[in-house]
Amino acid sequence: MKLGFNLILGGALTALVILAGLLAPWLAHFDPVLDADLMSAELPPDSTFWFGTDAQGRDVYSRILYGAQISLTVGIVSQIINTIIGVALGMSAAYWGGWWDDLVNGLTNVMLAIPSLIFALAVMAVLGPGLVSLLIALGLTNWSWTCRIARSSTLSLKSLGYVQAAQTLGYSDPRIMFTQILPNIMGPVLVMATLGMGSAVLSEAALSFLGLGIQPPFPSWGSMLTDARQMIQIAPWTAIFPGMAIFFAVLGFNLLGDGLRDMLDPHMRTRKL
Amino acid sequence: MLRFTIRRVLQIIPTIVVVALLIFVIFSVVPGSFATSLLSDGKTTPDPQLMARLNEQLGLDKPVHQRFITYVGDLAQLDLGTSFRTRRPVLELINERIWASLQLAVAAMIFAVVVAVPLGFLAALRPGSILDTVTMVGAVSGLSLPQFWLGLLLMYVFALQLNWLPSFGYGDGSLRNLILPAITLGVTPLALLARTTRAGVLDVLNGDFVRTAHAKGLSEAQVVRRHVARNALVLIITTVGLLFGSLIGQAVVIEKLFAWPGIGSLLVDSVAMRDIPVVQGTILVIVVWFLVINTAVDIVYALVDPRIKQE
Numbered sequence: 033m034k035l036g037f038n039l040i041l042g043g044a045l046t047a048l049v050i051l052a053g054l055l056a057p058w059l060a061h062f063d064p065v066l067d068a069d070l071m072s073a074e075l076p077p078d079s080t081f082w083f084g085t086d087a088q089g090r091d092v093y094s095r096i097l098y099g100a101q102i103s104l105t106v107g108i109v110s111q112i113i114n115t116i117i118g119v120a121l122g123m124s125a126a127y128w129g130g131w132w133d134d135l136v137n138g139l140t141n142v143m144l145a146i147p148s149l150i151f152a153l154a155v156m157a158v159l160g161p162g163l164v165s166l167l168i169a170l171g172l173t174n175w176s177w178t179c180r181i182a183r184s185s186t187l188s189l190k191s192l193g194y195v196q197a198a199q200t201l202g203y204s205d206p207r208i209m210f211t212q213i214l215p216n217i218m219g220p221v222l223v224m225a226t227l228g229m230g231s232a233v234l235s236e237a238a239l240s241f242l243g244l245g246i247q248p249p250f251p252s253w254g255s256m257l258t259d260a261r262q263m264i265q266i267a268p269w270t271a272i273f274p275g276m277a278i279f280f281a282v283l284g285f286n287l288l289g290d291g292l293r294d295m296l297d298p299h300m301r302t303r304k305l
Numbered sequence: 306m307l308r309f310t311i312r313r314v315l316q317i318i319p320t321i322v323v324v325a326l327l328i329f330v331i332f333s334v335v336p337g338s339f340a341t342s343l344l345s346d347g348k349t350t351p352d353p354q355l356m357a358r359l360n361e362q363l364g365l366d367k368p369v370h371q372r373f374i375t376y377v378g379d380l381a382q383l384d385l386g387t388s389f390r391t392r393r394p395v396l397e398l399i400n401e402r403i404w405a406s407l408q409l410a411v412a413a414m415i416f417a418v419v420v421a422v423p424l425g426f427l428a429a430l431r432p433g434s435i436l437d438t439v440t441m442v443g444a445v446s447g448l449s450l451p452q453f454w455l456g457l458l459l460m461y462v463f464a465l466q467l468n469w470l471p472s473f474g475y476g477d478g479s480l481r482n483l484i485l486p487a488i489t490l491g492v493t494p495l496a497l498l499a500r501t502t503r504a505g506v507l508d509v510l511n512g513d514f515v516r517t518a519h520a521k522g523l524s525e526a527q528v529v530r531r532h533v534a535r536n537a538l539v540l541i542i543t544t545v546g547l548l549f550g551s552l553i554g555q556a557v558v559i560e561k562l563f564a565w566p567g568i569g570s571l572l573v574d575s576v577a578m579r580d581i582p583v584v585q586g587t588i589l590v591i592v593v594w595f596l597v598i599n600t601a602v603d604i605v606y607a608l609v610d611p612r613i614k615q616e
Binding site for chain 1: 551
């Protein structure tokens, strides 16, 4: 059963990242920011410093654990924002139709025309670097696909008997949308949100790498790679481990999303992997 | 066909106008003006007279709606404004950089197509084989890989350790400088394209006309060449086009990593300097690039597959 494989491996990787983030204060050997010691700078991996140390003598292993907190926060919060915007717009557009539908459709098309990293970059340029700006920038970036999916799913549900029955009973529009339609479109929306978490983690890393995201000395995986770039020749481990952390976290979200899709929607089942 | 083409081309104009408006709105609410960031040292407040003069020179003393009218008027004449920092026309700055970006995007796409299409094809023809498994595991991994990290590792191995290739820069524009950034940028489209090719070919293989072709006694090679390849190509061409359009967005990080003098690195530097006209102009050019390529893909698609035009 290949179908279960994606779900299990994706779930395991995601659980690992979540545990690393949650248990960072107990698992870390050193403080990720304060325990800088130039005497132990650029040490290769050994039994004390599992992943070596960086230019300031900070423990790379501990910084990666705390970095998981940032990546997860960005991934989860930005996708909650995206999902709320996308579902609210998509569902209401399909339900009400008319000029509102045209407006939402137009807006979605415009958003799809701007590459997401470029849009996030523009928002970061306005808001300035930092965690809150990142959450807003990435939360406003990726809702268009969710909106499309919510819209098309709502359209197909709208004419079904139980929705029309609710209308006949005189339920208010919001009540119908929340109690009759929303529960039935959550499957594909959840898949989009999970896949979106992977791309949010990648975008966070890219923006932080460009110096527009999380600012030093806080341990974002992306900004750790910015530092590593300067010293890759002397201390390659400072580049290898944070990159692997990003890779496995994103892989986890992607496999989990694929696995969920296979489970929830047999019609869209990807042939193996 | 001509009517379809004209309609599709006209359709992108309103999108461009709305994007231009959106960009203007976003950047007119920027807290902390260029004048402040240029004149302030972070400790003392800059001289108000000096600030006022600089704002006047840059046209920032006028109210927002007036600036917007000027912006739209200039845009209609294909004038993207003047850089705050270098005082040169934005279009000139972009023109200097866009060819390097184009070169990088084309090279990355060639790399992706040359590797991904044969792999996807072979994987689909032998489903379940080792090659199939390796291709698909590789594709999923490629989609999860932070490209700039891969670039960093390639730089470390091929430039710094083995000394085979230059680690960054445009150099004299030779192919050697292009190889590492192009491979780095090409990995994500490669992964997507291999996946799409495989899925497309598998779909075609299940078609009734393929069974018919087999039934009338054509050899495996003939069936693949005449029936499968031709039908799968429609999907492959479309995917290549769409991926090419999105490359320029992803190139931003790669250009910065390899100090490649394209419009991506121009954008990142201008964001850091708060050089708003350049930021606005580059984003607009990137969006136009994306829309133009998508429209071209639609038109090519309609040419190849007449059913599309009907909609």
